[in-house]
Amino acid sequence: MKAVVTVLGKDNVGILAKVSCACAERNLNILEVTQSVLQDLFAMIMLVEFDKDKAPSFEELNKDFDELGEKIGTKIHIMHEDIFNSMHKI
Amino acid sequence: MLETKDILETINMIDNEHLDVRTVTMGISLLDCIDPDIDKACENVYNKICRYAAELVPTVEAISREYGIPIINKRIAVTPISMIAAVCQDKDPIKFAYALDRAAETLGVNFIGGYSALVQKGFSAGDYALIESIPRALAETSHVCSSVNIGSTKAGINMDAVKMMGRIVKEAAELTKDNNCAGASKLVVFCNAPEDNPFMAGAFHGVGEADCVINVGVSGPGVVRAALAKIDDKEDLSYVADVVKKTAFKITRMGQLVAQEASKRLCVPFGIVDLSLAPTPAVGDSVAHILEEMGLEICGCHGTTAALALLNDAVKKGGVMASSHVGGLSGAFIPVSEDAGMIAAAEQDAIDITKLEAMTAVCSVGLDMIVVPGDTPAEVISAIIADEAAIGMVNTKTTAVRLIPAVGKKDDECLDFGGLFGYSPIMKLRKGSPKIFIERGGRIPAPLQALKN
Numbered sequence: 001m002k003a004v005v006t007v008l009g010k011d012n013v014g015i016l017a018k019v020s021c022a023c024a025e026r027n028l029n030i031l032e033v034t035q036s037v038l039q040d041l042f043a044m045i046m047l048v049e050f051d052k053d054k055a056p057s058f059e060e061l062n063k064d065f066d067e068l069g070e071k072i073g074t075k076i077h078i079m080h081e082d083i084f085n086s087m088h089k090i
Numbered sequence: 091m092l093e094t095k096d097i098l099e100t101i102n103m104i105d106n107e108h109l110d111v112r113t114v115t116m117g118i119s120l121l122d123c124i125d126p127d128i129d130k131a132c133e134n135v136y137n138k139i140c141r142y143a144a145e146l147v148p149t150v151e152a153i154s155r156e157y158g159i160p161i162i163n164k165r166i167a168v169t170p171i172s173m174i175a176a177v178c179q180d181k182d183p184i185k186f187a188y189a190l191d192r193a194a195e196t197l198g199v200n201f202i203g204g205y206s207a208l209v210q211k212g213f214s215a216g217d218y219a220l221i222e223s224i225p226r227a228l229a230e231t232s233h234v235c236s237s238v239n240i241g242s243t244k245a246g247i248n249m250d251a252v253k254m255m256g257r258i259v260k261e262a263a264e265l266t267k268d269n270n271c272a273g274a275s276k277l278v279v280f281c282n283a284p285e286d287n288p289f290m291a292g293a294f295h296g297v298g299e300a301d302c303v304i305n306v307g308v309s310g311p312g313v314v315r316a317a318l319a320k321i322d323d324k325e326d327l328s329y330v331a332d333v334v335k336k337t338a339f340k341i342t343r344m345g346q347l348v349a350q351e352a353s354k355r356l357c358v359p360f361g362i363v364d365l366s367l368a369p370t371p372a373v374g375d376s377v378a379h380i381l382e383e384m385g386l387e388i389c390g391c392h393g394t395t396a397a398l399a400l401l402n403d404a405v406k407k408g409g410v411m412a413s414s415h416v417g418g419l420s421g422a423f424i425p426v427s428e429d430a431g432m433i434a435a436a437e438q439d440a441i442d443i444t445k446l447e448a449m450t451a452v453c454s455v456g457l458d459m460i461v462v463p464g465d466t467p468a469e470v471i472s473a474i475i476a477d478e479a480a481i482g483m484v485n486t487k488t489t490a491v492r493l494i495p496a497v498g499k500k501d502d503e504c505l506d507f508g509g510l511f512g513y514s515p516i517m518k519l520r521k522g523s524p525k526i527f528i529e530r531g532g533r534i535p536a537p538l539q540a541l542k543n
Contacts, residue, residue, distance in 0.1 A: 004092065006101055034094055045097050058156040077101060079158030081092070086347040087340045088096040 002031070002049050002081040003058075005065070009074030011042040019076065022068050023048055027055045042074065047081065104159065108312035108375040109341065111348050112368045113163040114150045115288035117295035117303045117361060118142050120169040120204075128178040132189035135174065139166060139193040139202075142302050142358075147198045149355050153348060161348065162510075166194065167293035167305075168204035176216030183220045187227035187234045194233035201276075203293035205236040208283070211245040211533070221254060225261035228273035235291035241281035241479040243486045246536040249476065253528050255279050256472030260495055263464070267497040270505045274494040275459065279475050281482035281489045286362050287418040292455075292490055303361035304353045305418060308345030308409075309368040312375045313337055314401075318383040330384055331404040338365065338408030346413045364418030365409030366454060367401070369429035371512035377401075377422050378431025389431050390441025398422060399452035419488055421454025427494075427507065427514035428459050436515050443474075443517055451481050456489035461505045461514040464497035471495070473524035476534075484537050 005028075007019055016035065023030055028048040035044035056064070061078050069076035103109035123134035147164045154161040168190065175183035187205050194202040205227055207217045224236045238255060241247035259274055266273035278292035285296020288305035295303075317337045318330065345363045353360035369377045378389035381397045402421045410416050424446065426432045435441040443460065450456040456478050462471070475491045482489030496505050496516050506513035 004097060006097060008098075008101070036094070043094070043098060045092075045094055047092070058152070062155055075105070077158055080156045082347060083157045083159065083344065084092045084097055084100055086343045087100055088093065 001052060002047060003078050004081050004084060005046040005048055006077045007042070007044040007069070007074050009042055009069070010040055011037050012073060015042060015072055015074060016044060018068065018072055019044070019046070022064065026061065026064070027051070103313045107316045108370070108372060109310050109344070110160040110162050111306060111345055112309035112366070113165050113288050113290075113307040114146070114161055114348065114352055115165040115167050115293055115305045115307065116143050116146050116358065117167045117286065117299055117305060119295055119299065119301045120174050121297070124174055124177055126177050128175070128181040128185055131174060131178060132185050135186060136189045136193050139168065139190070140196055143197050143199070145356060150352060153351050153355070157348070159344060159348065163201070164199045165288070165290060165293065166197070166199050166202045167288070167295045168202065169295050169297065170206040170208055171204055172207035172216045172220040173297070175220055176214065179215060179219075182223060183216070184223045184227050184230070187223070187231050190234050191231035200233065201235050201290040202233050203235040203237065203290050204295060205234050206238060206294045208239045209248050209251045210239050210242040211248060213251070221258060224258055224277060225265045225273060228262050228276050229265035235276045235293065237278040237280055237283065237292045237294060239280040239283040240475065241483050243282060243483050244536055244540045247281065247476065247479045247483060247534040249528070249534060250531045252472050252476050252479065253469070253531055255475055256468035256470070256528070259471050259493055260466075260468050263495040263497045270507055271494050271497050272507060275492065275507055275511055277492065279491045281479035282487060284418050284488055288364050289366065289368065289419060291492065299361070300359055302358045304349060304356065304358050305361040305364065306345050306349035306352070307364040307366055307368065307418065308341050309366065310337070310341040311367045311369045311377045311380055313341060314367065315374070315376070315380045315383050318380060323385065327400060331400055334401060334404035335408030338405045339412045342409035342412035360415070362415045362417030363409075363413040365405055365413070365416055365420040366418070367405055367422040369423060369425065370510050371428055371430055371433065373430055376429045376431035377424055378429050378435060382431060388438065388440040389435045390445050394445065395448050395452055398424070398449050402453050419454045423455055423458065424449055424453050425459035426517070427461065427505070427512040428510060429512070433512065433514055436517060443519055447477060447481070450478060450489055451485060454488065456482070457491045457493065459492055459494070459511065459514065461494045461496050461516050462519055463501060463516055464495050464499055466495050466519060467523070467525070469523065469525045469528040470519060472528045476528070480534070483534075484539060486539055
C-alpha cells in the first residue's frame with residue numbers, strides 16, 4: 001500500500017536524512033520526494049510504499065514518527081494516500 | 091502524483107480547522123429480537139447489538155489512524171424500541187433502556203439511539219408506555235438517546251402527542267436537575283424524522299432499513315469558515331456559494347471514503363453519508379461563525395436567515411456529488427449550546443427564540459439544544475414543538491425540538507453540559523399562554539403538500 005509522509009516545521013540540518021533513515025528502518029520504500037523551504041518553514045512530502053506484512057502497523061508508524069518529529073522539531077504525519085486521492089480528485 | 095498544495099491543504103484542514111468525521115453510526119434492526127417475555131427480549135437485544143457491533147469501535151479507530159482523520163464518535167442506532175416493546179404490554183419498557191445502555195458500555199460507544207416511538211398519526215400498542223418511561227430511561231442510563239416523531243407532511247401533526255411531549259421534556263429535565271438537566275438534552279421531538287440519521291440524539295434505525303447498515307455523518311464548519319475567510323469582502327454571494335460547495339465536496343469525499351472503508355471492513359452494507367455541518371463548542375468549529383464570515387456582524391442580526399439558507403443549500407449541492415448515497419439530515423445544524431458563535435450571540439441577546447425559529451425553516455434540523463427557563467409551563471413547550479412541527483410539515487422537511495428546561499436555575503444562570511454538548515445561557519420565551527390551544531389535542535390535518543400522487 002502507499003502512504004504519504006508529510007514533514008512540516010522549522011528548517012534544520014539533516015531532516016531529510018533522518019526521516020528517510022526512519023523509513024528505511026521500517027521497510028518503507030520511498031517512491032517520490034518533494035520539498036520546499038519558504039523562508040524558515042520546511043515542508044517535505046514523501047510518497048512511500050510498503051508491504052503491510054513487512055512494515056509496522058499504522059499505529060506504530062504514527063507513534064514512531066510523532067516521536068521523531070518531536071526530536072527534530074517538526075510535525076510528521078503518515079496517512080494512507082487514498083485520503084488525498086478522494087478529496088482532491090474527481 | 092498528488093499535488094503538494096492539495097496534500098498541505100488536507101493536513102491544514104485536519105490540524106488547524108477541525109476537519110473530522112463526526113460519527114460512524116451502525117444501524118441495527120431489532121425486529122428479530124421481539125419476545126413476549128420482556129427479559130428474554132432484552133437479552134436478545136443485548137446479544138444482537140453486541141454481536142453485530144463487536145468490531146465497530148476497533149475498526150473505526152484503525153481507519154482513523156490509517157487515514158489520519160479524526161473520527162470523533164462511534165455510535166449505534168436501533169429500531170424504535172416502542173415496536174419491540176409492543177408485544178410485552180403491561181410491562182415497563184425501561185428494561186430495554188437498561189439493555190441498550192449495557193450494550194453501549196460493553197462496546198465502548200458513547201451513545202445508542204432508538205429509545206423511540208413514531209406516533210405522527212396516532213399511538214399504537216407500546217407507544218404510550220414507552221413515551222411515559224422516557225424521562226426515567228434518560229435519567230437512569232448514561233448512553234441511551236430518545237426521540238419521538240410527532241408529525242409528518244403525509245400524516246399531519248398528532249397534537250395529543252405534542253401535548254404529552256411538553257410534559258415529558260419537563261419531566262426529563264426535572265429528573266436530572268442535579269446533573270444540569272442532561273436528560274432533556276438526550277431527547278429529540280421530530281416532525282418528518284429521517285430513518286437513517288446517524289447523528290444523536292435523534293438517531294434510530296428505520297423499519298425500511300436493512301438488518302444492519304453503516305451511516306456516516308461528516309462535519310467541518312471550521313473548514314468552511316476558513317475557506318470563506320480567505321475571500322475578499324467584495325466578492326458576490328454567487329462566489330461565496332461556490333466556495334462553500336467546493337469545500338463541502340472535499341469534506342464529503344472524506345466521509346464517503348470512511349463510510350466505504352468501514353462498510354468493507356465490517357462486512358456491513360453502506361447506508362448513507364449525512365452531509366452536515368455539525369458544530370462543536372470548540373473555537374473555530376462554529377456554524378454561526380461561518381454566517382458571520384459571510385458578512386454579518388453577529389449571528390442573529392437581520393440577514394441571518396438568508397445567509398443560512400445559502401449555506402445550507404450550498405453544503406448539499408457540494409456534498410451530493412461527492413457521495414453515492416446521501417441521506418439523514420444533511421445540511422447545517424444550528425444547536426445553540428454546541429456552537430461557540432451561537433453561545434456568544436445568545437449571551438449578547440443578539441439571537442432569540444423567534445429568530446432561531448425562522449432559521450429552522452431553512453436549515454437542516456430545528457430548535458436544537460436551547461436552554462429555556464426551568465419554570466416554563468408544559469403547554470408552552472408543547473406549543474414550541476407544535477410551531478416547529480408545523481414548519482417541518484408544511485415545508486416537507488425535517489424539524490426537531492431539543493429544549494432543556496433549566497430546572498432549579500435562576501434566569502441569569504447557565505447550564506453547562508461539558509464536552510460536545512457545550513453550555514448555554516437561559517433563553518427568554520414569548521409571553522402569553524397557548525394552554526387552550528394545546529389542551530384541544532386531536533390532529534392537525536396533513537397539508538395539501540401531502541397530496542402528491
